[in-house]
Amino acid sequence: MSKIILITGASSGFGKAIAEKFAACGWNLILTARRKDKLEAVATAIEQKYKVKTLALIFDVQNKEAVFQQIGGLPSEWQAIDLLVNNAGLALGRDSFENANIEDWETMIDTNVKGLLYTSKATLPYLIKNQGHIINIGSTAGKEVYKDGNVYCATKHAVDAISKAQRIDLLQYKIKVTAIHPGAVDTDFSLIRFKGDATKAAAVYAGYEPLKAEDIAETAWYVANVPKHVCINDIVMTCVAQGNSFTIHKDA
Numbered sequence: 001m002s003k004i005i006l007i008t009g010a011s012s013g014f015g016k017a018i019a020e021k022f023a024a025c026g027w028n029l030i031l032t033a034r035r036k037d038k039l040e041a042v043a044t045a046i047e048q049k050y051k052v053k054t055l056a057l058i059f060d061v062q063n064k065e066a067v068f069q070q071i072g073g074l075p076s077e078w079q080a081i082d083l084l085v086n087n088a089g090l091a092l093g094r095d096s097f098e099n100a101n102i103e104d105w106e107t108m109i110d111t112n113v114k115g116l117l118y119t120s121k122a123t124l125p126y127l128i129k130n131q132g133h134i135i136n137i138g139s140t141a142g143k144e145v146y147k148d149g150n151v152y153c154a155t156k157h158a159v160d161a162i163s164k165a166q167r168i169d170l171l172q173y174k175i176k177v178t179a180i181h182p183g184a185v186d187t188d189f190s191l192i193r194f195k196g197d198a199t200k201a202a203a204v205y206a207g208y209e210p211l212k213a214e215d216i217a218e219t220a221w222y223v224a225n226v227p228k229h230v231c232i233n234d235i236v237m238t239c240v241a242q243g244n245s246f247t248i249h250k251d252a
Contacts, residue, residue, distance in 0.1 A: 002027060002053075003028070003083070004027065004028050004029075004030065004078065004081050004082055004083075005022050005027050005028075005029055005030070005082065005084075005085065005224075006030040006071075006085070006123060007019055007030070008032045008087050008088035008119055009032070009061075009087040010031035010042065010087070011031075011033035011035050011038040011039040012042075012187070013087075013185075013187040013188060013189065014087050014137060014187065014213050014217070015031075015033070015085070015087040015088070016042055016213070017212075017213035017214050017216065017217035018220050018221075019031055019042065019046060020050075021214070021218065022083075022220075022221065023046045025221065026052065027052065027082075028053040028078075029043070029052065029055070030054075030074070030081070031043055031055070032088070032119075033058065033088075034059070034060045039056050039058060040056050055075075057071070060115075061088045061111060061115030061119055062115050064114075064118050067115075067118040067119055067122050068118070068121075072122055074126075079129075081123060081126040081127060082133065083134075083135065083224055084119070084123045084132065084133070084135070085137065086115075086116045086135070086137060088115055089116075089137065090108065090112070090189070090192055090193070091152040091189065091192070091193040092152075092193060092195070094148045095148055096147075096148055100150060100151065105151040108152055108155050109155055112155035112156065112158070113155050113159070113162075120134060120166065127173075127175055128170075128173045131173065131174045132175055133175065133224060134175065134176070134177045134178070135178045135179075135180060135220055135224070136166075136179045136180070137180055137182070137216070138156050138160055138179045138180065139159075139182060139183075140181055140238060140242075140244060141153040141156040141245050142156030142157045142181055143160070143181060143236060143244070144244050144245040145157075146246035147246070149245075153245075156181075159179065160181070163177055163234070164179075167231075167233060177231070178223045178231065178232050178233060178234070179233070179235070180216065180219055181234070182211055182215075182216050182237050182238070183211065183236075183237065183239065183242045183245070184210040184211065184238070185215070186205045186210045186211070186212060188201075190204040207250030207251045208248060208249065209240075209241065210241075210242075211237065211238070216237075219235060219237060223235065
């Protein structure tokens with residue numbers, strides 16, 4: 001029987017790459033995202049290419065009622081979830097604390113922290129029954145705070161703490177919890193952060209070779225397939241040019 005993975009934020013970036021990696025290895029996919037057309041296009045392309053089953057759920061992880069309604073109401077054939085990947089998240093703005101936009105703060109908190117909590121809680125009955133696995137996508141920003149990162153860094157520190165708490169509290173159910181903390185990755189992350197300013201977004205990745213979404217997908221695949229008695233608790237991954245959350249060597 002094929003295994004089942006549930007991935008939030010699966011319409012692009014890490015989520016899409018993780019979906020493609022697991023589909024290529026025969027897993028069936030529950031994919032969630034806000035953007036209906038984009039998510040359904042991803043799901044259809046994966047089904048056609050890899051001959052696996054997909055279920056597309058359209059909701060925003062910020063919406064508690066929608067999360068619990070959609071995940072809590074899964075058809076019986078989709079309830080044997082082996083792996084939850086809490087990937088949905090974003091950064092908005094790169095401003096000093098006194099200049100930062102409060103609405104940006106609220107969106108990051110509601111998505112990166114509360115959305116992860118809602119999705120984990122809604123999926124937990126299935127994971128308990130199946131002795132499943134949770135992978136939370138954090139960030140190097142969850143290990144060290146950098147200038148003008150303030151609330152984004154705070155939300156990723158929260159992901160780090162929540163991952164540790166889940167691991168402790170869910171030991172009795174034999175549920176694995178892994179946190180993956182990537183550094184700079186060339187996706188649409190910076191384009192969203194800078195609200196469509198392509199010049200600012202491109203500058204983030206200029207002068208060095210950043211990680212790719214596929215690198216995070218390969219890491220997720222690895223931690224999901226270690227022996228049953230092994231849990232990879234925490235991975236911090238960067239490109240060779242990056243030393244920590246705020247130090248990147250760029251070629252002149």
